[in-house]
Amino acid sequence: MTAPIKALQKKDIAEALGCSIRQVEIMIQNGTVLKPTHIGGMVRWHPDMFRKWFDDRFRNHDDEGAREVTEPKIQTEQRAKKSPRITMGQTTAVQRMLARQRKTLTFA
Incomplete structure (x- = not known):
């Protein structure tokens, strides 16, 4: 009697x-990797x-399948792009949260 074949799972391949x-x-x-x-x-x-x-x-293995690892190319526009500035009168979510906390902690 032949032993049953146990198919390999992703975790087996990863190991x-x-x-x-x-x-x-x-x-x-x-x-x-071999097509499953x-x-x-x-x-x-x-x-x-x-x-x-x-x-x-x-x-x-003859380095035919080896790939050169390079830093991902980031557009110079994306690098220069900064977060939007908050002008007077605008509040951030953190500022609003802190204001709510101050209101709940003040004693009358």
Whole structure:
């Protein structure tokens, strides 16, 4: 009798790769990890298929799939953009909250 096959879940893949479950989800979207099988609402990998992908990926790694990590490009306009200034007569939410607290704490 053969042993039953236990399909791998996202947490198993994350553990094997040494990353978070969220990172596995991002890798699925980017196509950088073996494509999973969807069963109902579940995402699963066949253990043998994942092991083969894992071995191929790490034994034959030649930096082809490596990506250069760069700082995200931010528009100079966005960098220069400052928060709106509060002019006389305008109050912030914090100022209004503090005013309400003062009113409730004053004694007649």
